[in-house]
Amino acid sequence: MIIPQASLSSPEHRQHISRRALLKGSAAVVVAVGAAALPSVGDADSEQSVPDKSSCPQPKAKVIDCHAHLNHHSRSTWEADDRKLIEAADKLGIDQLCCSTLTPHWPATLDGFRECNRWTADGIRRFPGRVLGYCYVNPGYGREALEEIRRYTGDYGFIGIKLYNEYTCTEPVVFPIVELAIELAVPILHHASHSHYFVEDQPRMSDGGHLAELARRYPEAMLICAHISGGGDWEWTIKALRHATNVSLDTSGSVTDEGSVDMAAAVVGVDRLVFGCDSSMTAGVGKIRGANLSTQDKEKILGGNMMMLLGRRKA
């Protein structure tokens, strides 16, 4: 990847997206929200807004990127690139980023993922209030992987677990990780893709069908299927996950196909969609802005649903 050169920007040219701009383009009709536990920011200038009947000011709903990455420290520009991630979030109106650090080569070794988790913890320290941590492990390390998760969700306040492609999620070696996630009441963000060909460099790739199978085995688990827009055939993935009610779909990825977020909302329901970018920042934000959904539905996707998942964590 090309590392960006000196910025063109002068302060007067720096652009940011307001929350209203982030949400604009909502559907003309707002549907009533049933069990939404989150406060609504409303959209003061929008005809789509539901009038706020409360006399109390409502706290602002957060925008949370459920799928982000800090840079591996083998990259010479990792520190500057991490800062750029936060600057990009600032520009795009993203309040918090749920980050993991991944090893540059897979399968991850024990030392490799331990190092990554230390760096994620350091990222939380460097960007207080902005970075939330996923503990990344290779399930093949069994007891050590479980200890790593307990340590980082406990001592360092990580909010969930990131699993990549070391194992297909239906392999028994993954089950103890899922059982621990249930015990801790934290979500698992699982890398996934479905292509209509064999992906040679990721032979144990999980897809939406695998995640649905895992969800049936563990209905208490909070699973997040990563990047439906950048994980191959998104129509296949959405349909495969229709009945897997404990799987949320992460909207991240570089693909900006018109209708993708709308189809996901129609098939699995808005309450199961969580906004993400996976480093495709303008794509991630633009897809949600472009979806033909109400402002309230977009607020759920942008952060409300993720807050609900994170709120289930045991004290």
Added chain:
Amino acid sequence: MMIDVNAYLGHFAFRRLRHNTAASLLALMDAKKIDRAVVSSSGAITYRNAQAGNEEVAEEVGGHSDRLIPFAVINPFYAGWQDDLKICHEEFGMTGLRLYPKWHNCQLSSPCCRELVNAATERGMVISIPIRVEDNRQRSWLLNIPDIPPEEIVELVKACPKARFILLNGIGYTGCPLGRKDNGLPSNYAIELSRLSAVLANELGQLITNLGAERVMFGTGMPFNYPDPALVKLEVLDASEADKEKIRWQNAMTWLRL
């Protein structure tokens, strides 16, 4: 003013498209405050006889020529392409081409492809080349169409210096001569922004630095894509308002001779 140089009408063989009629595309453009759009047939990408797609677009655009600018899809390996080009230009008022060498199974370096580029250039037509149609990871089991490699574009712009090219749906230009400063290439090509990053690596900003804002154009890829990601890129781009105006519409006006 906003001009989208990367829009389509019609059906696509492998996925349902919405907003794919003139009326519905115009409604979407209204909602997104996009004034005009260059459109070509999405059906012609997979039709054997691409001219049928051009006829569909000509019919759809009729009555909307103030906002929809039709381009022709021509397959230079298909019988009668010279007749099709003449009809598209002279009867349908199509002022440019879209080329799909990988989908139409021809090489940009082939004599007939060069003949088409030269014939279009003699007519003053601009030639746009989508580097891809959709993400290859989601491809149908029926086919495997690669993106056009940048080196093939480099050879083309060098070989046809009088032609004018607009490159669509591309990324990674700064990693090849096409996006580098002082690259020795003719300045006969412009780059559309729908897949370029505007934050993090900020390839869009790099291209403005390297090639000049005059060589970058706004495009969305709608209705294949949500138009909003491209709009967001322009909104967050660190560039002067004068440069953004060039990208939004002024460059398109110049290149399309509107």
